[in-house]
Amino acid sequence: MLVNLNDILPQAADAKYAVPCFNAFGYEDARAIVEAAEELKKPVILAANKDMVDYMGVKTLARMFVSLAEESSAQVCVHLDHTYDEDIVFQAIHHGFSSVMFDGSQLPLEENIRRTRQVVNVAHAVGVSVEGEIGSVPYEEGRDHIKSISTDPSEAQRYAQESGLDAMAVAVGNIHRLTKPTSVIDYPRLQTISEVVGDIPLVIHGTTGIRDEDIIKLKQTRISKFNIGTSLRMTLGQNLRRLMNEEPEKFDRLYFMQKTMPFVQQDAMRILELLG
Template sequence: MLVTLNDLLPQEAQSSGAVACCNVFGIEEAKAIISAAEHLHRPVILAVNKDMVDLAGVEAMAGLLLPLAKASSTKVCVHLDHCYEEAIVFRAIHAGFTSVMFDGSQLPLNENIRRTKNVVDVAHAVGVSVEGELGSVPYQEGRDHIKSEFTEPTEATRYVNESGIDALAVSVGNVHRMTEAGSPINFDLLETIEAATTLPLVIHGTTGIAESDLLKLKTQRVAKFNVGTTLRMAFGNAMREAMEHEPAKFDKQYFASKAIPALRQEAIRVLSLLS
């Protein structure tokens, strides 16, 4: 069943659980993650990141993911992750994405508000939900130009009220693309942000957060956790092991089929943890 963030996050924000937003890079990941969500009777968000936008384009990814979401027995949102260009956001909306993230976190506050609001006005007119970011969640590797900046609660109040977004991604010590847990979460700051806003909150960089902190975060107003690195590691490591075991084989789909069970199992672990 194809849904938006607004069909999922308000309820999750009031519960002791949250929805996993999983980066997908092809049909193997998409089917494994949806299968895991169906197994657990949990909703899930399939996210298309900048790497896949650059490689395939939003139209091709919509063509791949939308039929899978519509055919699923569970609720599936098809989401455009971190996007810095309005033109791509609007293409994604036109292609059928049910949720988009316009990331103005690298912009001055006034410009972030103005440009995010322009996206919100277009998206809401056709029933698409919008995630925004205030502060800036850094990357451990891969995007050195991205700032590291905590979310400022009083700015968060203004950003939420003036932009009209549906979900707020916050920077409270979380870090993208960490391969091991080690991000110290500033829970005092998070609680101040919660007091300053009313929206469902989003945590990026889930792989880098200790399980004990995840269990605490999901009971607060955090309704969406973005998950990527741990799923890629499960899939990539399983494929590498299969290739090393059968060096005479060379077919991509053969090795992908060998790795899908490991990816599905890791997705089940993550979704269960956040439930």
């Protein structure tokens, strides 16, 4: 069942669970993620990041992910991750994404509010949800131009009130693309942000770099969406390498992907249960 963020996040924000947003890098892992959600009867967010958009284009990704969502017994939101260009956001909306993220975190506050509001006006007119970011969640690698700026609660309050967005990503010590859980979460900052943004569900990016005990603590707050990419990429890559080394005479892609996907599904189920 295809849904948007507004169908699944408000309930999570008001309760003590959260919904995982998995970045998928192909049909096989996207399908494994959806099957994990079906197995556990939990909602899930299937996301396409900038690398995949640059590689495949939003039209192809939309057709692949939306078909999986529409045919699933689980609630599946098809989400465009960090996007800095409104033209790409509007393409995604046109081709069927049920949710988009306009990332204006590198912009001055006023411009971030103004441009997010423009995206919201278009998206909401056709039933698509919008995520934005205030502050700037840094990257461990691969995005050297991205700043590291902790979310200012007063700016978060203005952003929530004036942009019209549906979910807000915050920077409270979380870091993209960490391979080990070394992030140190600024709980006092998060508490203050939660108190001033009203009913807006909050989002954490960089979940792989956060300890399980912190994830459990964070899901008790208004954090209702956790973005995960590195964990599943590591699971896929490590198991694919192992399986290919075990059978060097084999070469068929489908053979190895079919053997690897159960490990991806298992990791997705682990995260779904951790957040549930």
